[in-house]
Amino acid sequence: MCTVCGCGDAKVEGAKVEGHIHPHSHDHDHGHDHSHDHGHSHDHDHSHPHDHDHGHIHYGQGIAGVHVPGLSQSRIVQIEQDILGHNNDFAGRNRAWLARHGVFALNLVSSPGSGKTTLLCRTAEALKAKFPLAVIEGDQQTSFDADRIRATGIPALQVNTGKGCHLDAHMVESAIERLAPADDSVLFIENVGNLVCPAAFDLGEAYKVAILSVTEGEDKPLKYPDMFHAAGMMILNKIDLLPYCDFDVERCIAFARRVNPDIVVLKLSARSGEGFDEWLAWIAEGRRRAAAARVKVG
Amino acid sequence: MHEMSLTEGVVRILEDQAATHGFTRVKTIWLEIGELSTVVPESMEFCFGAVAKGSPLTEGARLEIIRIPGTAWCMDCSGSVVVASRIDLCPQCGGAKLAVTTGEEMRIKELEVE
Numbered sequence: 024m025c026t027v028c029g030c031g032d033a034k035v036e037g038a039k040v041e042g043h044i045h046p047h048s049h050d051h052d053h054g055h056d057h058s059h060d061h062g063h064s065h066d067h068d069h070s071h072p073h074d075h076d077h078g079h080i081h082y083g084q085g086i087a088g089v090h091v092p093g094l095s096q097s098r099i100v101q102i103e104q105d106i107l108g109h110n111n112d113f114a115g116r117n118r119a120w121l122a123r124h125g126v127f128a129l130n131l132v133s134s135p136g137s138g139k140t141t142l143l144c145r146t147a148e149a150l151k152a153k154f155p156l157a158v159i160e161g162d163q164q165t166s167f168d169a170d171r172i173r174a175t176g177i178p179a180l181q182v183n184t185g186k187g188c189h190l191d192a193h194m195v196e197s198a199i200e201r202l203a204p205a206d207d208s209v210l211f212i213e214n215v216g217n218l219v220c221p222a223a224f225d226l227g228e229a230y231k232v233a234i235l236s237v238t239e240g241e242d243k244p245l246k247y248p249d250m251f252h253a254a255g256m257m258i259l260n261k262i263d264l265l266p267y268c269d270f271d272v273e274r275c276i277a278f279a280r281r282v283n284p285d286i287v288v289l290k291l292s293a294r295s296g297e298g299f300d301e302w303l304a305w306i307a308e309g310r311r312r313a314a315a316a317r318v319k320v321g
Numbered sequence: 322m323h324e325m326s327l328t329e330g331v332v333r334i335l336e337d338q339a340a341t342h343g344f345t346r347v348k349t350i351w352l353e354i355g356e357l358s359t360v361v362p363e364s365m366e367f368c369f370g371a372v373a374k375g376s377p378l379t380e381g382a383r384l385e386i387i388r389i390p391g392t393a394w395c396m397d398c399s400g401s402v403v404v405a406s407r408i409d410l411c412p413q414c415g416g417a418k419l420a421v422t423t424g425e426e427m428r429i430k431e432l433e434v435e
Contacts, residue, residue, distance in 0.1 A: 100342055101431040106330045106352075189323055220323035223359040248407035249359050281417040282407050 113192035117227025125317025130228035135216030142293040155208035189220035207314040230255035241275035328368040344434035357424035391424030
């Protein structure tokens, strides 16, 4: 385990002991295994074309703009690499795998306690007879959420991030390998409850869905703008509690549109089922399109 | 605290580059961090200090952060404007339909190595 951040604690449920997943690769004992496995050929699929053009060594571009042989061994290397490039490489591979298999993947993000798991359980009950579903559950510890999902009869895999505050694309790749979602299925990825960090990490999903419950503040889209900017959809959950809360729905939607003019908004209650039909219809349409695209590719 | 993950990403890139370009020590790293990115530079510096100590490649390396200001295209008044955050409205017309053009960068620009 890494003594710096403890990230070696992260594990994917069902992994063998030696297959302990180290989502961050700074674990000193295993070096860069995954970098070498796949080389850099996947760079082509992603939006980092500059990877190919750089890496030149430029002498004479040092701090003083000169290079005098013998005076200093220092040199400047221009690399222009995206810090998230490695994560984005994995995300691109996940996206390609999902497209090949016609899987419609959603990354559910929210604060803890917004009702993500209850939403998923009700969704699973409503859709499981119509098409295959699978769930990846991200939490720091415990498999409580995956247990709740499995109780509905659909496959779920728990990923514990240890001290990590978000799922990254490498963890999701490992989880997809083990879970092996069926062709033309819907894959829900329930991220760690956190409105900050998961915004930065693409997992390969079709959409991020941000869930905000009306028992939270209507100003959250402005307080945590990165997440609402990254999300394609905002679900206002627990609307059955609106009569008991001072939550201004229209104001909340206006705030969300301010950080993301294109965000789709759904209002529902995962407990009472109010507004749920629209959510289910949206998922079914997304799955239909993903499946149709797979047929076209195939 | 995802700055820790991002910092580890930086060190991974340094290790890869060291193998490619044949250097053994990094003295300075210039990072471009946009004002609208999800990174707090101070937090990144703190994390880097902790992570860099673990390897002879990065021990003692200096992190230089270059802030890239946020700019956006306002769809209402069709102009390029400077924004300090994602929740800013257009400083010219007060509109909210802003498409960010710069300020989301998170990348390693160059390295001083030996």
